[in-house]
Amino acid sequence: MEPVKGGILAELPNQIGDRLRAYAPEASLPSWGIRFAASLDGILAVLSGMSNIAQMQDNLSYMKDFKPLNEEEQELIRLVQDDLNSLDRILCTSCHYCEPGCPMNIPIPKIFGAWNLYKQFNEKERAVSNYNLNCRLRNKASACIQCGQCEGACPQHLPIISLLETVAKEFEG
Ligand code: SF4
Numbered sequence: 001m002e003p004v005k006g007g008i009l010a011e012l013p014n015q016i017g018d019r020l021r022a023y024a025p026e027a028s029l030p031s032w033g034i035r036f037a038a039s040l041d042g043i044l045a046v047l048s049g050m051s052n053i054a055q056m057q058d059n060l061s062y063m064k065d066f067k068p069l070n071e072e073e074q075e076l077i078r079l080v081q082d083d084l085n086s087l088d089r090i091l092c093t094s095c096h097y098c099e100p101g102c103p104m105n106i107p108i109p110k111i112f113g114a115w116n117l118y119k120q121f122n123e124k125e126r127a128v129s130n131y132n133l134n135c136r137l138r139n140k141a142s143a144c145i146q147c148g149q150c151e152g153a154c155p156q157h158l159p160i161i162s163l164l165e166t167v168a169k170e171f172e173g
């Protein structure tokens, strides 16, 4: 499940996506995640989680005559993993499962989106402005009372409470 991590791997920062495009210009970014999952030992099916016909057609273009990732491609994936880990992004998929039960009405995915903007483009002023805009009618990260509701609801098992503390320190300090 989630070979494209809720869409996160379909929208890579340019410098990272370019690594993959340089190797195979015709391959879509999601194709790398789906082929990676399908290449693992013992996998019988990959639930691609696509949301429209064009995406499904893209899936079919490389899965109907499936070729597992070769050694060179596996190495490329390892480089991209290193690139992504170095960005310090929060791997939130914006599913919003955490939000409805938050007693403090904190816009958690929007806050993490502002953080990722900061990490991806290194433009703090723009990211803080986005943060303030998204929190203007709701509460900021520092309002979290650490009840833990959101962490129990997050399918990505993100440590939301400590992540909010990090964001508050950087954006509200
Ligand atoms: S831990 Fe904080 S962000 Fe999470 S639901 Fe509770 S108050 Fe909201």
Ligand code: SF4
Pocket (backbone or CB within 6 Å): 091, 092, 093, 094, 095, 096, 097, 098, 099, 108, 109, 153, 154, 155, 156, 157, 158, 160
């Ligand atoms: S539940 Fe987790 S992945 Fe979904 S929006 Fe909330 S923090 Fe992001």
